Amino acid sequence: MAVISLSRRLRRTPFSEGVEAAGVKGYTVYNRMLLPTVFRSVEEDYRHLKQAVQVWDVACERQVEIRGPDASRLMQMLTPRDLRRMLPGQCYYVPIVDETGGMLNDPVAVKLAEDRWWISIADSDLLFWVKAIAHGWRLDVLVDEPDVSPLAVQGPKADDLMAAVFGDRVRDIRFFRFDMLDFQGRSLAVARSGYSKQGGFEIYVEGGDIGMPLWNALMEAGRDMDVHAGCPNLIERIESGLLSYGNDMTDDNTPHECGLGRFCNTQTAIGCIGRDALLRVAKEGPVQQIRPIEIHGAAVPGCDRPWPLMAGGRQVGQVTSAAWSPDFETNVAIGMVRMTHWDEGTELDVVTPEGARAATVNEMFWN
Amino acid sequence: MAVISLSRRLRRTPFSEGVEAAGVKGYTVYNRMLLPTVFRSVEEDYRHLKQAVQVWDVACERQVEIRGPDASRLMQMLTPRDLRRMLPGQCYYVPIVDETGGMLNDPVAVKLAEDRWWISIADSDLLFWVKAIAHGWRLDVLVDEPDVSPLAVQGPKADDLMAAVFGDRVRDIRFFRFDMLDFQGRSLAVARSGYSKQGGFEIYVEGGDIGMPLWNALMEAGRDMDVHAGCPNLIERIESGLLSYGNDMTDDNTPHECGLGRFCNTQTAIGCIGRDALLRVAKEGPVQQIRPIEIHGAAVPGCDRPWPLMAGGRQVGQVTSAAWSPDFETNVAIGMVRMTHWDEGTELDVVTPEGARAATVNEMFWN
Numbered sequence: 001m002a003v004i005s006l007s008r009r010l011r012r013t014p015f016s017e018g019v020e021a022a023g024v025k026g027y028t029v030y031n032r033m034l035l036p037t038v039f040r041s042v043e044e045d046y047r048h049l050k051q052a053v054q055v056w057d058v059a060c061e062r063q064v065e066i067r068g069p070d071a072s073r074l075m076q077m078l079t080p081r082d083l084r085r086m087l088p089g090q091c092y093y094v095p096i097v098d099e100t101g102g103m104l105n106d107p108v109a110v111k112l113a114e115d116r117w118w119i120s121i122a123d124s125d126l127l128f129w130v131k132a133i134a135h136g137w138r139l140d141v142l143v144d145e146p147d148v149s150p151l152a153v154q155g156p157k158a159d160d161l162m163a164a165v166f167g168d169r170v171r172d173i174r175f176f177r178f179d180m181l182d183f184q185g186r187s188l189a190v191a192r193s194g195y196s197k198q199g200g201f202e203i204y205v206e207g208g209d210i211g212m213p214l215w216n217a218l219m220e221a222g223r224d225m226d227v228h229a230g231c232p233n234l235i236e237r238i239e240s241g242l243l244s245y246g247n248d249m250t251d252d253n254t255p256h257e258c259g260l261g262r263f264c265n266t267q268t269a270i271g272c273i274g275r276d277a278l279l280r281v282a283k284e285g286p287v288q289q290i291r292p293i294e295i296h297g298a299a300v301p302g303c304d305r306p307w308p309l310m311a312g313g314r315q316v317g318q319v320t321s322a323a324w325s326p327d328f329e330t331n332v333a334i335g336m337v338r339m340t341h342w343d344e345g346t347e348l349d350v351v352t353p354e355g356a357r358a359a360t361v362n363e364m365f366w367n
Numbered sequence: 368m369a370v371i372s373l374s375r376r377l378r379r380t381p382f383s384e385g386v387e388a389a390g391v392k393g394y395t396v397y398n399r400m401l402l403p404t405v406f407r408s409v410e411e412d413y414r415h416l417k418q419a420v421q422v423w424d425v426a427c428e429r430q431v432e433i434r435g436p437d438a439s440r441l442m443q444m445l446t447p448r449d450l451r452r453m454l455p456g457q458c459y460y461v462p463i464v465d466e467t468g469g470m471l472n473d474p475v476a477v478k479l480a481e482d483r484w485w486i487s488i489a490d491s492d493l494l495f496w497v498k499a500i501a502h503g504w505r506l507d508v509l510v511d512e513p514d515v516s517p518l519a520v521q522g523p524k525a526d527d528l529m530a531a532v533f534g535d536r537v538r539d540i541r542f543f544r545f546d547m548l549d550f551q552g553r554s555l556a557v558a559r560s561g562y563s564k565q566g567g568f569e570i571y572v573e574g575g576d577i578g579m580p581l582w583n584a585l586m587e588a589g590r591d592m593d594v595h596a597g598c599p600n601l602i603e604r605i606e607s608g609l610l611s612y613g614n615d616m617t618d619d620n621t622p623h624e625c626g627l628g629r630f631c632n633t634q635t636a637i638g639c640i641g642r643d644a645l646l647r648v649a650k651e652g653p654v655q656q657i658r659p660i661e662i663h664g665a666a667v668p669g670c671d672r673p674w675p676l677m678a679g680g681r682q683v684g685q686v687t688s689a690a691w692s693p694d695f696e697t698n699v700a701i702g703m704v705r706m707t708h709w710d711e712g713t714e715l716d717v718v719t720p721e722g723a724r725a726a727t728v729n730e731m732f733w734n
Binding site (some may be wrong): 001002003004005006007008009010012024025026027028029032037038098099104123124125126128129130131132133135136137244245246247273302303304305306320321 | 368369370371373374375377379391393395396404471490491495496497498500502503504611612613614640669670671672673687
């Protein structure tokens with residue numbers, strides 16, 4: 001296995017010191033920043049995530065901050081999701097599309113105030129898009145990347161661990177809402193959200209200087225809860241149907257193809273840059289869509305490139321994420337399948353680098 | 368050392384198969400694509416690059432293609448370099464700046480025709496910036512990422528190897544010019560350029576399907592020339608003063624701070640988005656600038672984060688790239704230094720993770 005060559009360009013995070021001390025074994029790069037991928041082993045991390053509680057360095061979810069009188073107008077230009085009823089204190093998952101309806105990112109928007117937003121981004125330089133849109137449309141906003149680094153606390157014991165550090169008020173935070181909570185005199189946005197289905201929070205750590213103090217406080221408080229450093233887990237996120245931008249979809253895909261049509265209010269999202277293109281898609285429906293795919297047989301190798309999905313010698317889609325699931329005792333996968341073959345129960349072949357395998361289109365993800 | 372976790376998001380290239388067969392040992396990620404960093408060892412690769420010829424997978428230099436009646440106008444909006452006299456067949460190194468003069472990328476612009484350009488980008492999603500500027504200004508252009516993957520041939524024997532595959536016409540290509548040359552019936556842009564000072568070419572491989580045939584043809588033709596797979600070499604590029612966007616400068620820096628003032632024609636680059644901000648900088652000069660830094664003593668560790676440059680207990684800059692140079696028998700480095708301390712011969716201390724070291728501001732890079 002090849003090593004990763006470190007350089008300043010692959011940015012460290014305010015939590016890197018803790019990640020290293022916890023014995024990180026693998027990294028990926030996300031928004032030109034280091035994102036841990038494995039601590040003990042992917043399977044061990046998976047087991048532990050489902051049973052205990054983990055602290056995740058997800059600083060790579062960089063923020064695009066938008067401030068100013070035109071902030072809400074600009075936000076609506078970026079996404080086909082109708083934001084008119086969104087209140088400060090809410091988080092919305094918002095597909096971001098270009099003028100053709102192609103997805104540029106699939107972030108979480110955090111509404112801090114009417115005139116102040118954070119966009120907590122997936123892996124692409126959304127900052128460039130937002131800054132240039134603001135410039136070209138001469139909007140009255142400031143757009144930049146603030147010193148804010150999310151730290152996630154995920155797992156069934158997340159509420160207990162967070163309450164030990166932030167107090168019991170954290171238990172009252174509803175899903176995709178955030179509250180401003182105190183840590184060492186600093187007020188931090190704490191949201192009930194995260195890239196797993198095991199429950200938990202994301203802390204928007206404002207100011208890199210309190211990164212390690214917070215990391216250490218969580219590790220200390222969680223000693224009796226078997227807390228451990230963790231990271232987004234490949235197996236768990238596939239079981240849970242959590243899509244990964246760049247893996248499962250790219251700017252070639254519309255939100256509808258990604259099964260995100262419910263986040264597209266093309267009738268009412270007035271001002272959205274990709275609205276015209278998406279109105280057409282919404283009307284006719286996509287011709288391919290994301291599906292849970294079960295791959296039969298023994299554990300598949302790592303999916304580092306699209307694997308063709310075949311039916312009768314013809315390609316009808318591709319698998320883009322796959323892993324052996326110990327809990328479901330099968331290979332769980334995410335694929336994009338053409339409408340002719342996307343019905344539940346359709347039998348396909350998937351071409352892995354180690355040969356073809358039988359696969360089935362499932363109705364639901366596993367978790 | 369941590370491994371890199373591969374996934375579709377870290378895109379493979381048309382040459383990945385060849386890179387793997389050649390025994391790649393390390394990767395970085397560049398434009399969300401795999402970029403090899405070491406084959407035999409960084410020092411062995413360095414020796415070989417200076418003596419023989421290497422084939423480099425630099426597909427991660429993605430292209431932003433601009434086509435249409437407003438293509439040249441848009442190009443001039445992106446950069447403070449005056450492009451009016453640039454002819455089709457030329458390549459220009461062009462700092463790209465935002466409205467504040469901050470560098471968004473430092474690519475090479477390839478002028479294919481008056482109404483068709485490629486921007487061969489460094490590590491940031493310049494595509495998003497260019498697309499959004501075109502959208503916001505309602506320019507009559509198409510902007511996208513074509514299926515073009517640069518393959519570099521670098522080293523003193525590059526002319527001979529290229530001539531063996533493309534014919535002797537390749538020898539007539541002047542520095543930063545390109546010619547259209549034939550390979551297996553396909554016409555490819557071949558430029559005399561590349562990210563080393565050992566001489567060589569970059570082939571803009573249009574169509575991923577001919578990636579491996581071309582790789583193999585070069586390897587076959589170069590057998591007597593000791594050709595080997597290689598990659599941008601950390602030591603050689605620092606010796607040569609080749610800056611790395613994301614390492615040595617970011618969007619915090621103006622071109623003038625990066626010593627790129629000669630590429631800024633702020634008086635005549637009319638239409639450039641960052642011109643107003645840069646006129647101010649051009650007039651007053653930058654307060655900090657890139658300098659070659661020699662770090663004394665034994666080999667330094669890898670520079671994976673900025674190392675503070677100190678003078679009398681006060682920080683006056685930072686080192687962002689550093690490596691032991693076998694040829695110059697010292698540690699070569701690139702730093703950003705405040706004007707109070709940037710004069711040749713200034714003695715500073717650099718704080719590495721292994722302790723402070725004496726360092727000197729040099730006048731010139733080594734190669």
